[in-house]
Amino acid sequence: NAGVTQTPKFQVLKTGQSMTLQCAQDMNHEYMSWYRQDPGMGLRLIHYSVGAGITDQGEVPNGYNVSRSTTEDFPLRLLSAAPSQTSVYFCASSRGDRYTDTQYFGPGTRLTVL
Amino acid sequence: AQSVTQLDSHVSVSEGTPVLLRCNYSSSYSPSLFWYVQHPNKGLQLLLKYTSAATLVKGINGFEAEFKKSETSFHLTKPSAHMSDAAEYFCVVSEVKIIFGKGTRLHILP
Numbered sequence: 001n002a003g004v005t006q007t008p009k010f011q012v013l014k015t016g017q018s019m020t021l022q023c024a025q026d027m028n029h030e031y032m033s034w035y036r037q038d039p040g041m042g043l044r045l046i047h048y049s050v051g052a053g054i055t056d057q058g059e060v061p062n063g064y065n066v067s068r069s070t071t072e073d074f075p076l077r078l079l080s081a082a083p084s085q086t087s088v089y090f091c092a093s094s095r096g097d098r099y100t101d102t103q104y105f106g107p108g109t110r111l112t113v114l
Numbered sequence: 115a116q117s118v119t120q121l122d123s124h125v126s127v128s129e130g131t132p133v134l135l136r137c138n139y140s141s142s143y144s145p146s147l148f149w150y151v152q153h154p155n156k157g158l159q160l161l162l163k164y165t166s167a168a169t170l171v172k173g174i175n176g177f178e179a180e181f182k183k184s185e186t187s188f189h190l191t192k193p194s195a196h197m198s199d200a201a202e203y204f205c206v207v208s209e210v211k212i213i214f215g216k217g218t219r220l221h222i223l224p
Contacts, residue, residue, distance in 0.1 A: 004157075035214075040123070042204060042214035043158075059211075090157060099208045100146045100165045105157035 002026050006091050006106035013081040013113045021076040021109050023091030031098040032074040033058070034066065036087040037108075043090065049074055050098065081113045116141050118207040120215035128223045133177075133192040135218045137205035140186060147188045148206040149179055152217075158204065164188065175199070197222050 007022045025032065033048035045058030049068040063085060065077040074093075078085060089109045094101040121136040139145065146165045150158040162173025169181040175198075179190045188205060200222045205215040 040216055042216040044214070045212065092158075099212065100163075102148075102160045102163060103150075103158075105150075105159070107157045108155075 004091055004093055004104050004106035006089075006109050008109060009107070010110050011112070013078070013111065015081060015083060015113060017081050019078050019081065021078075021089055021091075021111075023074045023076065023106060024072050025074075025091075025093040025104070026072065027093060027095070027104065028071060029093035029095050029104070030071070031094045031096065031101070032068065033092050033098075033103070034064070034074070034076045035090045035092065036060065036085075037090060038087050046076065046089075048098070078111075083113045085111065086113045087111060116145070116207060116209050116211055116213055118205055118213050118215045120203075120205050120218050122218050123216065124219050124221065126221040126223055127195045129197055130194050133190070133195045133199065133220065135190040135203050135205075135220065137188045137190065137215060138186055139188060139205070139207040141207060141209045143209060145207050145209040147179075147181060148208065149173065149177070149188075149190050150204045150206060151201050152204065153201045161190070161203070195220075195222050197224070 004025045030051045034046040035043040047066040049055045091106045092103040094103045118139045148163045149161040152158045162171045164181045172178045177192045202217045202219045
């Protein structure tokens with residue numbers, strides 16, 4: 001099992017550009033989520049999905065879109081990048097109950113917006 | 115309201131001495147509580163979790179935590195620190211929401 005994979009590992013964007021961060025898992029997990037990690041802030045939930053075709057907003061959703069067309073993939077789209085979106089982004093998945101099950105994290109994408 | 119507070123942003127201990135990372139939480143019902151570890155430039159990995167079974171929870175690498183409802187605490191301990199324990203540790207409370215603490219960076223002194 002590869003677990004949770006994320007691409008790219010690093011990305012530099014200019015303000016106003018758009019891009020998609022990729023996330024895939026091979027564990028057949030129903031629940032997937034995106035977090036951003038900023039220094040001294042812990043992890044904050046951006047969007048999550050409880051299964052294919054179902055997504056919902058987390059704590060900090062503005063400026064980001066998601067979709068979940070398959071169980072395996074959960075891409076995160078930045079519509080028009082802003083310097084405030086400079087952060088490290090983590091994708092995570094869990095088997096079923098998102099409140100009690102262990103979350104498995106990808107290695108992260110470090111994004112810089114100039 | 116649901117919240118989690120990690121009481122120390124940095125903790126330094128000498129190799130071979132005990133580790134204590136403190137976490138307090140608030141919740142309305144019966145939360146699940148987790149500790150995750152993040153080594154430099156890596157993703158997060160589960161250390162241990164409490165989900166309403168035994169209040170003393172054992173995790174990987176010799177870590178354990180005790181759920182104390184009366185004190186609303188879930189402190190992480192290890193009897194003897196190792197250099198490889200140097201990392202950032204996150205306490206997580208999960209109930210109506212999943213909330214991460216701001217993290218405690220553990221430094222191990224030789």
